[in-house]
Amino acid sequence: MTRRTTAPLPQAAAELGAAAGLPLPAAALLIRRGIRSGDEAKEFLSPDPSRLHDPSLLKGVEEAASLLVSASARGNRIVVFGDYDVDGVTAVAQLRAALTRAGADAVAFLPHRLKDGYGLKPATVRRVLAEHRPAVIVTVDCGITALEGVACAREAGVDVIVTDHHLVGEQIPAGAVVVNPRQPGCAYPYKDLAACGIAFKLALAVAGRAGFPLSVESLLRPACLGTIADLVPLTGENRVIAAAGLRALAGARAPGIAALLRESGVRAGTAPSADDVAYRVAPRLNAAGRIDTAELALALFEERDPGRASRVAEELSRRNAERQAIERRVTSEARGRVEAAGGPGAAVIVEADPAWHRGVLGIAASRLARDYHRPVLLFGFDGDRAVGSGRSIPGVRLHETLRALSTFFLEFGGHDQAVGGTLRAERFAEFREAARSHFTAQVSDATLERVDLAELELPLEEVTPELAEVLLRFEPHGMGNPRPVFHCGSTAFEGTPQPLGERGLRGRLSRRGGALPFLSWAGESLEVLGRGGREIAIHYRLQRRRSGGIEAEIVSARPAAEGSAGAPEPALAAAATP
Ligand SMILES: [Mn+2]
Numbered sequence: 015m016t017r018r019t020t021a022p023l024p025q026a027a028a029e030l031g032a033a034a035g036l037p038l039p040a041a042a043l044l045i046r047r048g049i050r051s052g053d054e055a056k057e058f059l060s061p062d063p064s065r066l067h068d069p070s071l072l073k074g075v076e077e078a079a080s081l082l083v084s085a086s087a088r089g090n091r092i093v094v095f096g097d098y099d100v101d102g103v104t105a106v107a108q109l110r111a112a113l114t115r116a117g118a119d120a121v122a123f124l125p126h127r128l129k130d131g132y133g134l135k136p137a138t139v140r141r142v143l144a145e146h147r148p149a150v151i152v153t154v155d156c157g158i159t160a161l162e163g164v165a166c167a168r169e170a171g172v173d174v175i176v177t178d179h180h181l182v183g184e185q186i187p188a189g190a191v192v193v194n195p196r197q198p199g200c201a202y203p204y205k206d207l208a209a210c211g212i213a214f215k216l217a218l219a220v221a222g223r224a225g226f227p228l229s230v231e232s233l234l235r236p237a238c239l240g241t242i243a244d245l246v247p248l249t250g251e252n253r254v255i256a257a258a259g260l261r262a263l264a265g266a267r268a269p270g271i272a273a274l275l276r277e278s279g280v281r282a283g284t285a286p287s288a289d290d291v292a293y294r295v296a297p298r299l300n301a302a303g304r305i306d307t308a309e310l311a312l313a314l315f316e317e318r319d320p321g322r323a324s325r326v327a328e329e330l331s332r333r334n335a336e337r338q339a340i341e342r343r344v345t346s347e348a349r350g351r352v353e354a355a356g357g358p359g360a361a362v363i364v365e366a367d368p369a370w371h372r373g374v375l376g377i378a379a380s381r382l383a384r385d386y387h388r389p390v391l392l393f394g395f396d397g398d399r400a401v402g403s404g405r406s407i408p409g410v411r412l413h414e415t416l417r418a419l420s421t422f423f424l425e426f427g428g429h430d431q432a433v434g435g436t437l438r439a440e441r442f443a444e445f446r447e448a449a450r451s452h453f454t455a456q457v458s459d460a461t462l463e464r465v466d467l468a469e470l471e472l473p474l475e476e477v478t479p480e481l482a483e484v485l486l487r488f489e490p491h492g493m494g495n496p497r498p499v500f501h502c503g504s505t506a507f508e509g510t511p512q513p514l515g516e517r518g519l520r521g522r523l524s525r526r527g528g529a530l531p532f533l534s535w536a537g538e539s540l541e542v543l544g545r546g547g548r549e550i551a552i553h554y555r556l557q558r559r560r561s562g563g564i565e566a567e568i569v570s571a572r573p574a575a576e577g578s579a580g581a582p583e584p585a586l587a588a589a590a591t592p
Pocket residue numbers: 101102155179208209244
């Protein structure tokens with residue numbers, strides 16, 4: 015069942031609107047995003063690289079830079095130890111580029127998702143020591159909980175720098191220089207940097223100490239990809255990195271990035287949107303590391319030959335298509351089981367299959383979590399172990415809820431919305447029962463109800479070009495700054511809408527002089543609701559059209575309230591008055 019609501023207009027909106035010279039709806043949305051003053055509004059609407067914080071504010075960053083620069087000068091080998099996702103790969107690319115500029119013998123190492131698993135494990139460290147014989151290991155996107163992995167490297171006489179953005183455990187690794195804005199005693203003003211944001215800072219610190227110029231733009235391009243792909247909040251400094259990085263991508267000169275954007279359908283010379291990055295660019299970069307090693311994704315950032323860069327980008331597209339096919343199969347098999355049992359029943363979905371590819375469990379889980387509006391845990395098998403990924407829904411803190419079942423896990427980590435874990439395969443059935451009853455007891459029925467929430471009442475005739483212009487400056491959208499959803503109590507199709515692909519619908523809406531092109535992915539039901547000029551109430555988002563101007567994306571619709579053509583429902587009428 016779906017509950018529909020429109021959030022009330024914040025009281026302070028009128029004041030902020032007056033102070034910043036902004037239309038009331040824009041001011042209301044800014045208030046919801048934590049903006050209080052005219053200056054903050056200006057900073058939010060015009061994110062500028064001059065607002066980036068000084069890298070030296072990060073605890074440990076100067077010590078790390080000094081260690082790296084002196085190792086470079088002595089010709090000692092440095093291994094940049096990364097991760098196989100976009101955040102990890104873009105962090106490695108930036109840091110390795112800076113170290114190479116500093117004259118370092120810098121080698122990139124990306125663990126293999128299936129063979130090594132995530133992070134700086136002792137076994138992986140031993141492999142790095144044997145294969146590369148480094149004097150220094152610098153991690154990105156991992157290491158903050160790797161007490162044993164760090165100890166293993168230290169025993170071999172290797173210096174270790176841990177740069178990570180994950181939650182800090184009870185202990186930080188002994189004997190390592192740690193750079194993590196979340197660590198105790200770090201006064202850095204922004205805590206939500208992704209790993210590639212931290213690598214960006216360290217790269218600048220290395221350049222500063224070694225005394226060579228490093229183009230901020232060339233670092234922002236990879237940094238913005240990792241920041242958007244890693245689903246960190248696009249607020250504060252991350253918003254600057256994302257916005258300035260997307261702009262810089264329009265002028266990408268590195269052949270690899272240019273080829274990747276081309277493969278992703280981004281027109282040459284134009285800036286991709288955050289959605290382009292999240293849905294087209296990032297999946298291609300991730301595809302390599304899901305099925306095999308992520309080396310190919312890293313190679314793309316380092317390739318200098320345009321012909322070879324194109325071939326790598328094409329290969330990433332092929333792997334992405336392969337990944338999609340595997341993921342569709344896993345998703346539909348898991349869905350088949352849920353349906354065969356007559357629906358999800360319990361407050362969590364837990365399924366496993368020996369044939370499921372472990373590289374796609376997380377994406378399949380997030381798809382099912384969205385469809386069934388429940389947390390989902392999917393497992394594959396590796397010998398006598400069940401290896402799983404979980405994804406959650408708003409309001410269910412997955413890591414915390416699962417902690418009560420931690421005795422089942424051999425390995426377990428993650429955060430509110432995503433976890434990974436390993437159990438003994440023979441205990442899977444027992445775990446599944448325990449998880450079902452625990453979640454059903456812990457998660458309220460209200461949380462399992464899908465809420466179709468609009469941020470604001472905005473009748474179509476109030477969508478002026480001035481307002482649209484300001485709303486487009488709310489981009490880039492993502493975590494922490496979702497594209498706003500508006501409610502319009504009454505509108506109707508103008509003419510007959512046309513089908514758009516298999517599920518979509520495209521046409522024009524009009525009401526009292528307010529008219530907009532629209533598209534929707536709820537095509538069939540929407541077409542029936544609005545047939546014959548019937549009035550409908552809609553939840554919609556506004557987005558830029560490829561051809562210029564703006565359009566409404568209809569998220570959901572229902573018949574307009576009867577006998578009150580155009581008048582908002584009582585709850586909304588109250589909401590519209592500040
Ligand atoms: Mn990360």
